[in-house]
Amino acid sequence: MKILITTTLKGNLTEAKVKSLVALPEVERIFYVSDRPGPFFEKVKYYCMPPRLLKVFNNNAVVRLVFKFFMVFYLSIVKRPDLLMGYSFMPHGINAALIGRILNIPRCINVIGGVLGVEGGGFTCGNNVLLKKLRKKDSFLEKILLRIANTSDFITVTGSNTRDFLISKGLDKEKIEILSSTIDTKRFFPANSKRIYDLITIAELIPSKGIDVFLKIVSRLKKNKFKIKAVILGDGELRRYLEDLSRKLGLEEIVQFAGFDSNVERYLNASKIFLLPTQNEGLSLSMLEAMACGAVPVVSKVGDLEDAVKNGVNGRLLDKDDIDGFASAISGLLRAPKTLALYSKSAVETIRENYTIKGATEKWKRILSNIRLSREVTSWYFDRLRSMNVLEIGYRLMRILRLRLLGARFLLLGKNTYLSPKASREARFFVDEKDIDFIRQDFAKVRKKGLFEIRDIDWYNDPVSNARCKGAFRDDTRHRIGFYQVEIRRIWELNRFQWLVSYAQQYAMERDEAAAEKIVSVLKDWIEKNPALKGINWSDSLEVSLRLLSWAWIYFLIKDSMAFHNDFEHIFLRSIYFQVNFIESNLSRYSSANNHLIGEGMGLFITGVLFPQLKGAGKRLKKGKAILEQEIEKQVYPDGVSKEQSTGYHEFVTDLYLISLIIARKNNIEFSDTLYSRLEKMCEFLMHMTDKNGNLPSIGDSDDGVVIRLDTLREGPNAVSVLNTASVIFNRRDFKKYSIDGKTLWLLGRKGYDRFSLLKKASNVGISKGFGHSGYYIMRHKDLFLSFDCGALGYLSLAAHGHADSLAITLNIGDRDILIDPGTYLYRSGNGWRDYFRSTKAHNTIRIDRLDQSEIRGPFLWGYKADAFVKSWWPNGGYDKVCGYHTGYARLDDPVVHTREVVFDKLHKEIIIDDILVSKKEHFAELFFHLHPDCILTRIGPNTLEILNKDAIIQIDLDPRLRTYISNGDKDPVCGWYSGGFGDKVETSTICAETYFKGNARFVTRILVRDKR
Known part of the structure; x- marks a missing residue:
């Protein structure tokens, strides 16, 4: 971090203020603009007016001030410091605030003169020759200067009296930090000398x-x-x-x-x-x-x-x-x-x-960390703007205006004006009373405990960090880049209400009126504590859509209870009306039009179908249906794979479409043949990508989120449920997995169960499959599963959920994971962990010069994006072969091309990975293989390793020219970690191999699957 300081502090004060800053390893350089040089520090460079020039102007104070102002302005442009600081409120602090505001540099004002350094404009304090003639308090000037000061990122003061004064004047208390001068206790300490x-x-x-x-x-x-x-x-x-x-x-x-x-x-x-x-x-x-x-x-x-x-x-x-x-x-x-x-x-x-210096250093460390994050906010804004075209910027400005107008409409909305005088039709839900009777009689009842123990829910609390994040609906984007140490995803999970649906299912099965009353009280509490357009729970239209789907389930399962009386039904329907209008006014268009837009289309469609009594229901139904029709063609390749390049989000989007399709059929609404056909192919991809237990390799992002939780029979992978439901919808017995799951049963009812029972399960084990449009290649033989990723980074300019994983492989034997994609871990609150789990280093591929294949610019934002291309795909009875390359390192001054060929010899149970690197100059290459935490790794030779996961055994022989070492739970640099679920992180073994190369280099890795012991 580079810091630019402007001040007139003298030598001893300079030392007292600067020493704690230069002690920080993250402070790379300090540019110090003052009247005279201060004490020597290796990191500090002083900029002072030349003595001869001072002599020419007779040491004129005005000249000195003008010199410092323009020198700070010039250095701010040329050196591009990460922080601009001014010591003394006036003039240096205000100068820093103004210049920083103009040039968009984070700024910090250091008030060193106490209250009098600020009061009346700060002119009655200090010994500034220029200000001597102006020594008169001016309340108007004070207000102006304080407003300027409040635009700074931080303000440090020498004590609590000054802090309280600034707060009383309306400055943001969150910006103010007490940080006084520091004392070098190695120099200043009681000596055993006579006190004369x-x-x-x-x-x-x-x-x-x-x-x-x-x-x-x-x-x-x-x-x-x-x-x-x-x-x-x-x-x-x-x-x-x-x-x-x-x-x-x-x-x-x-x-x-x-x-x-x-x-x-x-x-x-x-x-x-x-x-x-x-x-x-x-x-x-x-x-x-x-x-x-x-x-x-x-x-x-x-x-x-x-x-x-x-x-x-x-x-x-x-x-x-x-x-x-x-x-x-x-x-x-x-x-x-x-x-x-x-x-x-x-x-x-x-x-x-x-x-002490140590204490001040700790405070500065925290302040600079926040400055860095603030800088990231600014950088994120510019990078995000660069990812938009002019039309999108206009759309977003109009969206802000629409939301403001929507807020005004909500305030003027009467008690019943949100209801349509006459509903156009009757809504039919997923299940009716006959279906519930069937589930009640023939299957285990819902056994959900804890409903009556629910007390005082904090709808803004992250249950893991126990931190709160209220925020404003669209005005606070800092949570989008990790500014808060709160994982918003966990807060949103609570506010999706999927957990409350289980209690509604329990009521439907048992008809316990006390349970219905408790459910109603929870809903009422949320409505009261989350007024329209206020708080973090009104910041994302997808989250609102998922909440409305849950509320629809709760409504139809308990609406006949005594608790769901007429007065509450009005409150409930009014809230649904507010939320669906928010979705409609806040759609994720243009560069954000990924799974969010599909989910929002589902929200509009489901709400339009199931709540015809709300005004505008028919219009929203059509709009939601149109979005679903359009986006499946835009966002899904012809081979049936989601363009987001994430297996987790592919499963999520498939589920969104199946649920929309089911409710459409129930209400005699037809979707196009194109949608049916593309959705069936999505299910085919899901079928080919799952292992024998229905688990997906964790390619790209995954937050473990589901569209709805209805599984009352047993817990299992959601992909199993999605395929079970698809087997009935498309009459595909190869989609069928095991026995029916609870979610499929509740979605399809008695008729769906009967059709599922008639389907005889077909096996697809051993079928290799290439998905040419998306770049995924699956090689199978008996219980061995190998995936190869040669697809794009992600979808649209953001590629939000993609990872820098071109040419990466995963390996699974039976139900044992061997070579894995380490997962996602966290989205916003994980600091550097988010970047690690998306990085090239975290995938089974090669990294060049310690750079990622694609440039990370934010938690959901990329700069330069690697393109991957398949050269050949040859599935064969005896062996499968795939070859591809990527352009990730074409951006280097000396471009590097990485080509990888993977050959799967089924007869000898051997996988041969042939990596070819082409450059002109010398580069540094690293090859990574990440193991599942259940694996036991043993080195049996310099570059030969044995991996054991219960009854699965493989041997890896790395190219002898590589230097090989093992990382396990390393933090500096980060390597050897696995995230098996969102928010979970454990140590694991990573095989790392490295070397320098120049020109054409070829490295061969052999993986031999050995017989069970």
Whole structure:
């Protein structure tokens, strides 16, 4: 991280402020614009006005200020710092805020002068020559400057008094951090030396520091017959005046004017009391240094001094003009050496606990982390805009306007004005009473416990991190790039209400009115706590669609209960009307038109069919149906594979279409033959990609989300249920998996069960299959399953759910996973983990020069995208062969082409992977093979390894020119991890092999499937 600082801080203050920053490894460089160079730091480069030029302009303050402004502007453009900082509110902090705003650079204002550094515009504080003539508080100017300051990303203050003042003026308290000067305790500490000075002060000799009051206090002590020895360190415009005053008061023999001395610790360790009767202050650095050396502070109760000085504990605080009070406090301490010693010890402890470089470094680490995330927000916005065309930008602006107007419409909506005077037709649900009677009599009842234990649901809480994320409906996009340490997906899962559908099923089976009342109370609670267009649960139209599907199930299963009375039904239907209007006004078009748009089409269609009593139901039905018809052709290849290049989302979209098709048939609504045909091919792909237990290889993203949860019979892979349902819809016995599952039973009812029972299961084991449009190739033999990915990164400009996995393979034997795709883990809250699980390194392929095949720009955003092409596909009875290449590294200055050929010799149970790399110059190549956590890995030779997963055994022979090592749960760099489900992460073994190559290089890997032991 590069930081640009503008200030007029002098040497000691520069050291105190900068030292904690340069200690951070993430701080790469600091560009420091000031009047004079500060102390040497390796990471700091100073930019100051040349002395000769200063001399020409007679050290003019206006010239110096203009120079610094333009130098900061110039460096901001040329150096492109990650953070722009200004020390002092006015002018440097405001300059930093303005320049940062203009150039879109994160900015931080460091208020070092306390309240007076801000109040009235900050003109009454400090010793700025330029501002001397303007020393007059101006409330109007103060408001303007505070508004500018509030545009900064962070504001640091020296203490709680300044923080509270800024908050009282309307500044965002979340932006304000107390971060005072730091003390180098290796330099400033109590030395075993004689304390020959009773009093010491260190300050610039200017009016605000109260050095004249210091002399008057010493004079008062002298009159009280105290033998005092005092020293004043510092220089300034008042030195001659103060020396004259000292002589007039007869203090020549008592007070020593030592001037400027860089070795201040020598004086502090020789002093008993640090006296500072200052008129205004932030948090005096000299006072903190004195306390670190054991000098007891006796100071004015101004600014933020009382944050460090606790009256009667480690020092004394007095009114700034109370000369008698100061004299009394000092004489009291000098007369009580034990008390003075206790105060001294406590002062040292205060510094060590609260004002060390280490403590400030930790605070800066947190601030810079947030700055980095804020920078990512900005970067994400620009990258996201680049992924849009002009039409999409216009559409999104219109969508914002529509949502604003929609909010106004909702406010004006009357009690019954959302209902249609006359429903056009009667809705027919998935199941009726006869179906439920059949399920009740012939199958196990729903056994769902815990309904009556549900209390006070927090609809905005992430149950894992226990953090809340309320947010605004479309205005807060930070959750989309991981700014919050909250996994929004987990919050949305709760708000999909799929868990409550199970309780509605239980009511339908048992007719327990108490259960119906509890369900109604939960729904009512959500409606009350999630008003229309407010909160994170109104931020995504797909989530609203899935919630409405769940609500439809709940409605039709419990609407005849006593709990679902007329008054609540109006509240419930009104909320559905709000939500479906939100979907209609907030569709995911253009670059976002992936599975979200299909889900939104399903939401419009299902709501239009099942709730004909709502106004506009017919129009929404047609619109939803049109979206479903159009998008299956746009988003699904002719070979039946989702263009998102994700097996998880392929299953999800297939489910969306099957559910829409079922409810359409129930209500005599016809879809096109094209939709039927493409949907059947989607099911065929699902059939070929599942193993014997119905599990899918985890290619691309997966959040484990399902369209609806209805399985009351047994838990199993959702893909099994999808194929079971498809077997009935398309009368395909090869789709049929095992016995009927609960979800299929509830979707299709008694008639569906009868048709399912008549289908005789057919086996497709051993059939190799290529999907040329999508680039997936499945090689099978008996119980061995091998997949090869030679498809696109993902769909549209975002490719949101794709991974950088070109030419990656997976291997499964029976129900044992061997070579795996490590999964997804998290979407938004995982920091770098999201990037790792999408990276080339996390897949069974080759990485060049430690770069991903495609460039990650955000959690759901890519920059440069690799294209993959199949050169040949040859399925044969004895062996299968596929060959492809990708363009991921064509972007390098010296392009690299990776071609991979995979040959599956079925007779000898051997897989041969032939990787060819072509370049002109030298590059670094890494080859990865990720194992399932259940695998036991044994090295039986330098480049020969044996993998055992229960009764599945394979041997891998890597090319002898590669250096091979094993990663397992490594964090720096990250490698050797597996996510078997969303939010889960465990250590696993990854075989890593690496080498340098130049020109044409060929590396052969042999995988031999051995007989069971």
